[in-house]
Amino acid sequence: MVEAGYSLVDKFSQDDVDLEALVNDMNSSLESLYSSSNTHTEMAQLLHNSHVHTPHHGHAPHRQRLCRSQPVHINAFRRLQEEQQQSRPSSLPAIINPFPELCTPTGSPILSSLPRASPNKLGIIKVYSEDGAGKVVEVPADMRARDVCQLLVYKSHCLDDNSWSLVEHHPLLGLERCLEDHELVVQVQASMTSDSKFLFRKNYAKYEFFRSPLNFFPEQMVAWCQVSNGSIPQSQLLQNFLNSSSCPEVQGFLYLKESGRKSWKRLSMFLRRSGLYYSTKGSSKEPRHLQLLSDLEDSSVFTVTTGRKLHNAPTDYQFCIKPSKVRTECKELRMLCAEDEQSRTCWMTAFRLLKYGILLYQNYKSPQQQNSPVSHFSTPVRSVSENSLVAMDFSGRTGRVIENPLEAQSAAVEEGQTWRKRGQRMNALGSPSPLHPSSLSSVIHRTQLWFHGRIIREESHKMIMQQGQVDGLFLLRDSQSNPKAFVLTLCHHQKIRHFQILPCEEEGQMLFSLDDGSTKFTDLIHLVEFYQLNRGVLPCKLKHPCTAVAL
Structure with missing residues (x-):
């Protein structure tokens, strides 16, 4: 009987040893998996407490482990597994988020509504009129040239006919250009020198080429790049300039001022979307004979205001291509001279179209944007009394309203002439008017x-x-x-x-x-x-x- 008891004890002891080895293996795997968290510490403490706080019944130490090992270890491990499943998202950052857009401020409706610092800072610009008077204006950093013009029109109490523009003027270089309506004024001012300034004036020719393109692009100057001596159909002239997939080309002769010298050289030039090129061999268009003179992306075209004597120009029709990063270095300026005013206008207009493309057409079609901060000042509001005025005919016994527009217009003209004759007659007879x-x-x-x-x-x-x-x-x-x-x-x-x-x-x-x-x-x-x-x-x-x- 004793032998049987010992054999039974040995059997349970053998089973207990195997179970502890299994739990230890699982504990070691948990240690390696959750080494970055405090879970292992809590688990070890829990397992340690299961050994310590279990009451003693007077058995041998080996037998005490036999009685406690099976139920205590399994329950503790299962409870730890449940706790780890609950805390897994925070302790395991390697799990991929299936909805990343919900955690970004722009995609989340909650995060996007949180107060953030505004990226638009205020800038100070000073604008001058033709008489030399200046006005200091505080504008946001994202305010366009068109919006600044509307603001100045409102403050100056003048009529907004969509022809006002801001002019970037460089007196030391003798250059100026009209800013495009979509350009950011504060950004342009950052690239200007201290002596440069903005001018506020009208420019009726800003979008005139959309109304009468034939006057701006002579047929002999515009051609396809793919076909030599093949001119663009006049009906599709502007469409080819605005369409980025087409390849219009402006070609002709220009005078180029040599760097560091006052001499000019007459060259055959070609203006394409990739830049302005000149031919090193006559009028050849072969790639090996074309040399890039200026890039369109990082340059702007200016009008020269100093006259032909300063640069010893061959004609009066000068213009300049100025890189955006250049401020006062005259060596980087590309001084050009055309043979007549029509040629100069063609080159400068084509430069704007090839650089900005469809943006110019959008500026032309919608001069007053809905999101303009001063758009409600740009549209003149007619008074109620003016809207209620009608043309009347009092030739008969009773007055009648003139509904025919042509008749109303002729009546207004006749009334104006009658008023002038009446005023002349009264002044001739000695009216109390103080002015003769x-x-x-x-x-x-x-x-x-x-x-x-x-x-x-x-x-x-x-x-x-x-x-x-x-x-x-x-x-x-x-x-x-x-x-x-x-x-x-x-x-x-x-x-x-x-x-x-x-x-x-x-x-x-x-x-x-x-x-x-x-x-x-x-x-x-x-x-x-x-x-x-x-x-x-x-x-x-x-x-x-x-x-x-x-x-």
Whole structure:
């Protein structure tokens, strides 16, 4: 019996030894798997407590382990497994998140709503008008040139006709260019020197090439890159420039100023999407003969304002390609000179189209964006009384509303002429008006934006060129040769012409005429209004007044 008991004890003892070995193996695997956490410590403490706090029953130490080993170790291990399953996501970062977008601030609706630091900081810019007056404006870092123009238009109380622009002016280099509407003003200012500044002026030619592309791109200058001597169809001219998959090319001869010298060299050049190239062998287009002169991506095209004498230019039609990183280094500037104004306009317009592409068309079609911070200032609001005005006919016993637009327009013109005749008759008979009609007609035009007083001929040329040489751009000024006469300066087909307005007296009244007395007007305002509706002896109608607004 004793032998049987010992054999039974030995059997249980053998089984207990095997179970402990199994648990120890599992414990060792847990140690290697969760070495970075405190789980092993808690498990060891739990197993240790299971040995220590179990009550003693007077058996031998070997027999005590036999009685406690099976149930205590298994329960403790299972409880530890459950705890580890609950804490596994935090202790095992190697598990892949199946929804990473939910943990990013931009994708999570909760994280995105948390307050974050705004990336748009405020910047200080100073803008100058044509008379030299400046205005300091505080703008956000993401404010576009178009938005700044709208803000200045609102503060200056002038009409926003989508032709205002900011001009980047470099007086030391003698360069200037109009900023595109989508450009960030603060970013452009960061690349300027301390002597450079922004100018606020009109530019009617900013998007004129979308309205009349044939005037800007001569057929002989635009061709396909793939086919030599193959011109682009005129109906698809702008589409080819705006389509990034097409390959239009502007070709022609330009004068290039040699680096470090005042001499110029006439070269055959080609403007493509990849850059401006010149041929080292005549007019050859072979790749081995083409040399890259400038890249379009990191450069901007400027107009040279210093004249031909400073650079000893062969013609007056200079322009420059300036790298964006260059500030005052004249060696990096690419000074070019065209043979006429049409060629220069073609090169500069093609440079803008190839660089910005569809962005220019978007700026042209939608000048007032919905997200503009000052968009509600740009659209003029008509008053209620003005909207309620109607044309009336009081020729009969009862008045009637004139519903026909043509009849209403003729009635308005007739009423205006009648008012002028009535005012002349009353002043001639001795009305209480403090101004004599002759004195009134000689000063009333000075209140108009298109009148610029005593400026010289060269100054009028400069103003017309700065505001875009488009058809119908005009201004009036005092005549230098005749103190009593005036001069109408008009642009047509990129040429500036001057027409003298002579005074003439009729029945004791001073009148003004542009066609040697065939058509006479009581004042210059009446004259301008007439030629805005009728071409008369002029090459085109008066369309765009050349104005200068004081900030």
